Amino acid sequence: MSLAVTSTGDTYMPLLESELLRWVGSGDSLLELACLDALFPPGKLLRPVLCVESAKAVGGTTDQVLAFAAGIECLHVASLVHDDIVDQDPVRRGRASTAEQYGLSEALVAGDGLSMAGIAALLSGGPAEHVLHAARITVEALRHMCQGLMRETQIRGDLTCSVPTVLNIMQAKTAALTGAACQAGAILAGATPQQHQALRQYGEQLGMAFQIRDDLLPYIAEDQVTGKTATSDVANLQPTLPVLLAHEAADEADRNRLSALFRGGTDPVTAHRDILAVLTRTGALAKAARMASSCAEQARAELTGLPDSPQLAELATAAADRQR
């Protein structure tokens, strides 16, 4: 993976995977089986890595946050399982999505089960006051995530919804949880308020970089590389950041072209190709890439007052540069 976790997480990655297994069970029931299938093989494990590295950055240990970090991953994957129902995405991480593999009802319940396994993990250990504080922050982020998902369904097909709206949705859908993962890890490790606030800001900026990059990937990477269908956003008429940047910068002809494509009815592959042409012509791809880099830079700036953590600095850089 491109997030360079190999250099940061070699020692605790297997621990993290065992911990995930511990929280979802051994596959004895259909519920456990579907949850295991959604979790394994794992993705980038970005959120748990952020949680562990944030704890370590303020002098904590992997042990102090391992269960919490695994819980955050369960909650993140639960949201992906439900997301793939909402977007009718048949592919996730290069494999059949849970809904595709088990059916819609089963995927819905699996997402709920994974989510509750995640909450159980969050609450499982450590000093009660710290655990509650970290859990409250994480649950608040998950509520923002739901707000973001709902707003996303509302702007389908709407190219006039504006760049700030889409940035707000990214903040709610992605950055809130990456921020919480960092802040929670720091709290569990006994950080000062100043430290865990700075790490939250770091995590949010990193999340923005990550998500801005994510919206770019369908236009710069191959299906096999991203592990999901490049045409999913287009098929769902979901206006993403690069599309809105292009719409802002486009001349009348290109704007009309985009509008026509986002009224639906065009075959997604054709639509995707036509959008890509407009994105390139208007410089929207380059502009979005610059926005991702700028967020990564802000993330790194948040680390200034903290003990040196090359891992966190590297993760921010990688988030803005990732190719998948």
Next chain:
Amino acid sequence: MSLAVTSTGDTYMPLLESELLRWVGSGDSLLELACLDALFPPGKLLRPVLCVESAKAVGGTTDQVLAFAAGIECLHVASLVHDDIVDQDPVRRGRASTAEQYGLSEALVAGDGLSMAGIAALLSGGPAEHVLHAARITVEALRHMCQGLMRETQIRGDLTCSVPTVLNIMQAKTAALTGAACQAGAILAGATPQQHQALRQYGEQLGMAFQIRDDLLPYIAEDQVTGKTATSDVANLQPTLPVLLAHEAADEADRNRLSALFRGGTDPVTAHRDILAVLTRTGALAKAARMASSCAEQARAELTGLPDSPQLAELATAAADRQR
């Protein structure tokens, strides 16, 4: 309502409703609107009432558990919202279900949002150790609920799945949470382990009585009274307790009749009428009613060692007798 909460809850029912409002917001966004619509007008509020009455039974106050009780209701309603997606039920509490009213994707996200609002409420106040203990128990119950829902999807159309299987599913789907509501309320009020264990048992037996009765309602009550479609279980080929009891007791002709109906293809209204005839002939309705009464009796027996709580005793009786 038949759960006689009027006599027990007059003083705190409005508090409970305000508390629910506090956790889902004022309807400023589509997410909040859908959550409000799912929560209001409220149903029986059985679980929060159990939580409050359990706290009071061991000397606690409404204030100590109000937010937690509201959280449990949010989590319960979240499960109903998702349940109606799984069962494709267009009606809930006599109104359009969330999925019917807002669409499948929106209902899915609303259920997730309501669920996280519920967890936030669980974690919101009180001594950290008590809150964590109560929340862990509740989340464990919610995990059982997901197991129950998943197992339920697996036995569709299967009349040979056995009475114990269906009782296990009821335990997981319903009784685990009613038990947790009671135990959590007691823990938050500072109960002894013996007290909160007894209240958990009480709540589980009450939940069994409630759910056994729930499965009977389509055959003894009118649609307008139950607030949901009487033919939902039949339409989903869901073998319920009375049907399995009838299948056990039936002669060959009736057994074949049931088998044919549960292979699907019969119009639900006709199927419902034919099943009702078999249930009556085999005495299954009366047997299920006796099982509900027996669970209620066991629930009341669990109260023996506790300070006298006429409210809890009455709630158990009402659960087995309810007409809607």
